Each structure stands twice: as C-alpha cells, then as structure tokens.
Amino acid sequence: MSKSIESIWKEGFVDDNALIAPRINQLYQQKSKNIVDKLIRTIGYNLIGLIIGAMVIFMGLTFVGAPILGVILGIMIFALVVIGKRQVRQLELLDKDDNSYHYLKSFDGWLKGFIATYTAIYRYFYPAVFILCVTRFGFSDIGRSIISGLAKDYPAIPQLFGIPVVFPVGVIIVAFSLAYFAAAIYRLDMNSLYGRQFAKLDELIKDMEAIQE
Template structure:
C-alpha cells in the first residue's frame, strides 16, 4: 500500500494536470494518515520499551542487592513512559477532519508542544538517571564483578580518601557536578534521540506538510 500511494503521490506532483483530479486529494490524505499512523506505532513501541526497561532494571537491581535503587530507577522509567503515554493520547485526539492541511498542522503543533514538555522533563530526568546509575555502580558490583567487593567499600577502605560520616565527599560532589552538566546538555541529548529514532519519518511528515502548503499558495 505504501509503495502504491507513494507512486501516485510522486506522479501527482510531476504531472500538474493530475492535480485537478479529486482522487489525488484523497491520495494525499491517505499518505498523511498512513505516515502519522506509522509514527504513532513507533512512539507506542518506545513507550513499551521504557516500561520493559523499567521492569528489567528493577529485577536486575533486586538480584544485585540494591532494591531501593532498583525502585528508584523503576520509578524514573515508568514516569517517562507515563509522560509519553499522555502525549500519545493527545496525539490520538487528532483526526483528519475536513482538511488534510489542518490535520498535518495539528500534528506539527502537537509535536512542538510535546517536544517542549518532554524537554523540561529531560532536564530533570537525565541527571536523576545518572545519579541513580552512579549509586548503582557504587553500591553493587553487578556491573564490575571482577573487582570483588563493591566500589563504595574500596573507597571507604582507602585511607587517602576524604570521607565524612562514611560519605566520600569528592565522589559525591563529582556525581552532583556531572548531573548538573548533563541537565544543561539535556536538550541536545533529546534532539539526538529524536533524530535517531524518528528522524526519517518526521522528515516525511515535514515534506508532506511543505507540499500541501505549496499547493495552497
């Protein structure tokens, strides 16, 4: 179906005489619906992936002897999945309506609003994820089993380490500083992720909107 739609779509724009035929307008609408539905499926798979990752991390950290950090990380991933699910529900409220142009513009507005909200979440989520991962490295050897004891035990047993109330001060300060830096660059991380995961299909939708706008002008 996709190839047949694209063939007619391309022919429609290379042959101006065909643009007056009503079926071409229907093909344009079908192309928009098909492409955005494809995006929805990809978005849904991403949400499912976040949920599965949350469960896997929880089980792994429980087995690694750090259930509280596991619950912390589980909550982070589930929270992001919930944000994504709410965003997807908003997207599902958009329908073709009377105009294909309005349909594509509604999607574009949804995308901009969704990106703005998720960027704000990322500024908090990315550093919190790093802190959780850093603590997991410190308090379990599940990631580095070859060292024997946990990293925090090695640090606390090091006489040259500055420690206050069993807290390795410089290590914790380093974690906080890195978390702040990650928060600062969180928007870049999000843009890279969006480009890698959805770049091609969003490019198709952008092209569809540009072509429809060209016809309206």
C-alpha cells in the first residue's frame, strides 16, 4: 500500500462541501428507528396491549358473572400501565448529546431499573392474579360442586371449613412458585422481545470499557 490512511482520508475529502447530502423528506414524520426510540415504541405498544387486555378481561369476567374479579384485575393491570408510563417518561430525559459511553450507560441503567421494577411487581402480581382467580373459581357453582364432590369421594382427606386441605395447600404452593419464578418468567418475556438489543448494548459498553482498561 503506497499511501497512508491519513493521506487517503485527506485527499478523499479535500472539500467537505462536495459531499452530497441525501434529500430530507418529511423528516419530522419519519419514524425514529434507533434503539431508544424503538424501545419506547415497543413499550408503548405493550402498555396499549395491557389496557386492551384489562378491558377484555373485565368484559369477559363480567360476561361469565364475575364482575368484581374483572374490576380488581382491571385495576391491577391499569396500575402496571401507570408504572410503565412513569418509567418511559424517565427515559425521555436521557441526554443524547452526552458522550457515547455515558449515554449508553445511562440507557443501560434505565433499562436495568425498568426490569428490576417490573420484576419486583410481578413477584406479587402473578401470585395475586392466580389466588384471585382460584378463589373466585372456588366460589362458583362448578368450583363448589367439584370441591364438595371431592370432599364426599375422599373423606379421608383432612378438611378446612369443608374444603379438602389439598386445595389451599396446592394454591399456596403454586402461588409461591409463581413468586419464586416471576423474575425468570419476566426475563424470558423481555429477552424474547428485546434480547437482540440487550446483547448489542452489552457488547458496545464492554467494547468501550475495554478501551479504558
């Protein structure tokens, strides 16, 4: 190679003004596609999905004769939406003109905080939803007939207020399991949605930190 990279660069760009900038068409209407905007958008869709889900659950449960459960679950899901909205608002405060390392670090920090908040919530949310649904089922006609049928067919099983004890024990075990695995379930969910972006972000930050070592 005859020329240095510095001279290739200099000679290649003798006049910066000669470079042709692409035409800007309806820039403001263009969809933002960078990782942060994409995440905000995806989270936004998730939140809308939650609102629709809350409405569907409320209407469905009202239709099957469990409006109170519908209202409770609707309020719980709506609370998730409100928390999500607040988190996204924090993301908008990220300083894009910060240096690259700090920018990515602050984004990564936000992401970790977001995941931690929701993991903590889901630790109670999943078991609570399960217990509410099972309790409501236990008071329904079908639930009552199943429980009384079991109590009649297996009189040897100890009972608590007329309910075979295996029921509450089973519910408690499943509820604790849901609480225990809430983080793993949520991580799985997040990775399926954002896994690629997370990996890219980690890779970039590690690369920048490697320069500092």
